[in-house]
Amino acid sequence: MKKSIALSIIVSSALTAGAYKVPEQSVNSMALGAAYVAHTDGADTAYYNPANMAFMGDAQFTEAGLTLVHLPSNRFQGLQAYSVNEIYPASNKSEIENLQIPFLHYVSNSIEQFRWGASLSVPGGLSKEWKSGHQKLFAEEFTLKIIEFNPVASYKLSDNFAVGGGLRFIYSEGVVKSDGGAIKPIKRDMEGDTVEYGYNLAMSYRPTSDINMAVTYRSNIDLKEEGDANLYLGNLGKQYSTDVTIPLPAALNLAVSKTWQDRYTLELNYEKTYWSEYKNLDFNYGSAIPSALVGAFDDPKPKNWRDTDTFRVGFTAKVSPELTLMAGYSKDETPIPKEYVSYELPDADANIYTFGFRIKANKNLSYGFAYLRDEKESFSLAQGENKNGIIGKFSGGGADLLTAGVSYKF
Amino acid sequence: MQNILKLVVVATPLLFIGCGSDLSAPTSESVKGGELLVDFSDDAMKSTLLSKGVIDENQTVYGYKAYKIPYTTTDEEGNEVKASGLFVIPTGLPSIITTKLGLSMVSDDHGTIFANAEAPSVNAKNIGTPAGSSVILTSLGGFATLQPDYIGFGDSNSHYHPFILKDSLANSTVDFIKQVKKFAADNNITLNSQLFLTGYSEGGYASMATLKKIEEEDTGLSVTMAAPMAGPYALKTMADVVLSQPKLSVPSFMANVGYAYAKAYTQPVNSIINEPYASKLPTLFNGDLTRVEIDPKLTTDTTGKTGLFEPNFVNDYFANDNNWFKEAVTSNNLHTWSPKTPVRLVHCKGDNVIPYAISQLTEGTMKSLGASDVEIIPVEQTLIAINPSKYPADLNLTHGDCGSPAYSITTAMFAEVRKKTIGY
Numbered sequence: 001m002k003k004s005i006a007l008s009i010i011v012s013s014a015l016t017a018g019a020y021k022v023p024e025q026s027v028n029s030m031a032l033g034a035a036y037v038a039h040t041d042g043a044d045t046a047y048y049n050p051a052n053m054a055f056m057g058d059a060q061f062t063e064a065g066l067t068l069v070h071l072p073s074n075r076f077q078g079l080q081a082y083s084v085n086e087i088y089p090a091s092n093k094s095e096i097e098n099l100q101i102p103f104l105h106y107v108s109n110s111i112e113q114f115r116w117g118a119s120l121s122v123p124g125g126l127s128k129e130w131k132s133g134h135q136k137l138f139a140e141e142f143t144l145k146i147i148e149f150n151p152v153a154s155y156k157l158s159d160n161f162a163v164g165g166g167l168r169f170i171y172s173e174g175v176v177k178s179d180g181g182a183i184k185p186i187k188r189d190m191e192g193d194t195v196e197y198g199y200n201l202a203m204s205y206r207p208t209s210d211i212n213m214a215v216t217y218r219s220n221i222d223l224k225e226e227g228d229a230n231l232y233l234g235n236l237g238k239q240y241s242t243d244v245t246i247p248l249p250a251a252l253n254l255a256v257s258k259t260w261q262d263r264y265t266l267e268l269n270y271e272k273t274y275w276s277e278y279k280n281l282d283f284n285y286g287s288a289i290p291s292a293l294v295g296a297f298d299d300p301k302p303k304n305w306r307d308t309d310t311f312r313v314g315f316t317a318k319v320s321p322e323l324t325l326m327a328g329y330s331k332d333e334t335p336i337p338k339e340y341v342s343y344e345l346p347d348a349d350a351n352i353y354t355f356g357f358r359i360k361a362n363k364n365l366s367y368g369f370a371y372l373r374d375e376k377e378s379f380s381l382a383q384g385e386n387k388n389g390i391i392g393k394f395s396g397g398g399a400d401l402l403t404a405g406v407s408y409k410f
Numbered sequence: 411m412q413n414i415l416k417l418v419v420v421a422t423p424l425l426f427i428g429c430g431s432d433l434s435a436p437t438s439e440s441v442k443g444g445e446l447l448v449d450f451s452d453d454a455m456k457s458t459l460l461s462k463g464v465i466d467e468n469q470t471v472y473g474y475k476a477y478k479i480p481y482t483t484t485d486e487e488g489n490e491v492k493a494s495g496l497f498v499i500p501t502g503l504p505s506i507i508t509t510k511l512g513l514s515m516v517s518d519d520h521g522t523i524f525a526n527a528e529a530p531s532v533n534a535k536n537i538g539t540p541a542g543s544s545v546i547l548t549s550l551g552g553f554a555t556l557q558p559d560y561i562g563f564g565d566s567n568s569h570y571h572p573f574i575l576k577d578s579l580a581n582s583t584v585d586f587i588k589q590v591k592k593f594a595a596d597n598n599i600t601l602n603s604q605l606f607l608t609g610y611s612e613g614g615y616a617s618m619a620t621l622k623k624i625e626e627e628d629t630g631l632s633v634t635m636a637a638p639m640a641g642p643y644a645l646k647t648m649a650d651v652v653l654s655q656p657k658l659s660v661p662s663f664m665a666n667v668g669y670a671y672a673k674a675y676t677q678p679v680n681s682i683i684n685e686p687y688a689s690k691l692p693t694l695f696n697g698d699l700t701r702v703e704i705d706p707k708l709t710t711d712t713t714g715k716t717g718l719f720e721p722n723f724v725n726d727y728f729a730n731d732n733n734w735f736k737e738a739v740t741s742n743n744l745h746t747w748s749p750k751t752p753v754r755l756v757h758c759k760g761d762n763v764i765p766y767a768i769s770q771l772t773e774g775t776m777k778s779l780g781a782s783d784v785e786i787i788p789v790e791q792t793l794i795a796i797n798p799s800k801y802p803a804d805l806n807l808t809h810g811d812c813g814s815p816a817y818s819i820t821t822a823m824f825a826e827v828r829k830k831t832i833g834y
Contacts, residue, residue: 086461183461185454191433228433233538234450234474237436290538 020126027405030370031356033328035269035314038212039257043105046117050152050164051202061107065405069099078392080134092133135343141177142344160206168198174225192227210259220250241286247277269312275305275335305335328354372401447534448476452502473501474540478531481589486578486674494564495586496530498544498555512602513554519609519616526697529563551821558586573670576619583620607636614641637820639756643744661708745772748779760806
């Protein structure tokens, strides 16, 4: 039996943006709803736009913090159809969850035109639990935990143009539990983890002193969670080695910011997330499983997600030398076609509202707080519309996030 | 600051150490002399059967636990063969039954199969769910069900299957019953002394062969009641009918008879079966293919140059009283004896493979030889009598459709006997 380091103690994950990507990884990014790519000025620059490190003052920057996540229940009213002749009432709600996400960023001194930095973050994750009813067969628990270590470097090509990039080291854990209970006497407990690698690139251009333009790209990383699965038919269980691959999709950001009077900054951000990489959820087992379980636990489940467009706007106001206020709004698009919505992630389009503030305690130290409200839109699935047999209305869900962070410059 | 940097340095390697999972493997029941393959609780069985519309809410349903049991038997040639079978017990019964009264056994011989995957213990291992007649007998009837795979399937898959050959079919059943009794004793499963015999189609024939062996030989067993279902007991009559008809409804059945008898009686297969079919049979009957896959590779013409049976063989069969095949099927008849055990010949009048008349002939012959408790149970009439509003008066069930209701009627008959004698 393999053993894993208990990173879950310090790393949890949440659904705060389309599907299972988490774009907010610092006080400023949370307060601005991740409209924080062109105009970055703290240690979190290492994560959001490493090219911008080239333009930072000659000091070392650090930021550490914690985000508290509250995930309300997803509510479902409707029916579950296993076949045209087997349809059950299935109104239910998922578990409420409260999680914590840490982050840590660092930017070094410049070394002539070079600079380096690093971030420890949680770029994605998912946790959904249905403890009863038919949903339990599909997602008694579906947890994906992702932590990223991202060393980066920048190079200043001119006074107004810089490039950057880095390597992405991902550690991820997955837990999948399914239990048909008395309705369908089948059950699966799966745990796995993986280490994967990717890269990120960035480019910043500052045509004038008050306008920043940026392009960033984070590569797709396929998370091949490898571990064991206990499969049960009735009361009889057997353990199989298993793996399942879930993509952490590539993302392209285009951003521009404009600053007025050195006090007010508006940033517009467009993000394209390449979710179409997620074509199916396919569990593989080390040996043949009982054929009665193949349909539920072995046959690939089509996902066919689509690429998404997210539009963000963030506003920063330095109302005094000590106090900075921030607010943001994002319109987030779900990548999941209604045809393939499932209980493990009943995602919908969302409106995301954010605000926060940062207080400068002295010339080296500042701290801040930020709040994010993710409001998911309700949606309905008509009979025959969904491949997983879901007929009814999903509502609720979304998320509330509160971030606290402290920054130190020296 | 240095502390923060240290944290990064320390945390980073930790990211890459974890691998796999710490998921504990499921614990399985320790079994002596077998392997637990299926274990469904009574609640799970009831939910499953309710969802399929097989039962109503008020029906009592028992859990289902199935074990594969290996054992040794003897083939047609007198050689020892390592064989296997499936033993299914009900769970969730009152403790007075499981500790004091004991479970009554039903030996249930399966019908004709060709693919090894269809054998009871192989099917249970591959699929992992309750399946087939043992659901009726065990989960609805509360019986301990015994299903030998037969020689040629399961652990003896490399051996040819002695299709419709009474000695080895009876051997594989009797030896399995004996092994199950030992298995039950070794694993604290309480059985009572009741033993019922049944089986459908080839299984009907096999159960009749088993009854005959138990009554005529010193097996140490006794049978409470036998209910063979739709079996070709009058084999010589069946052969006469089939070989005189121009077409074969299911060519794989007759090809299998020809193949098995040629093997058992050491005759060249191509002296019975025409080429190119004779050369194909070892491959067609190697356990990889199902009947549906085999039939299209054969012909439905009974004989002639392009027929299944070699014309000279067919001519000799009808003309020569000493024809070896005629003597073989005659010696494998199972209707020309007089059982002392109560026998219920369960059969559908609409049977299109094994004519109902075979059971009529069997009943008449056995009675004429002195059997006092042999009776035909016509399935359609029994169903109509139980529920006249559900079935039309002219109900006729084919061989394929008759199996499930035949098992239900047989289970009810056995349960009635158990109720009168054991008390539950």
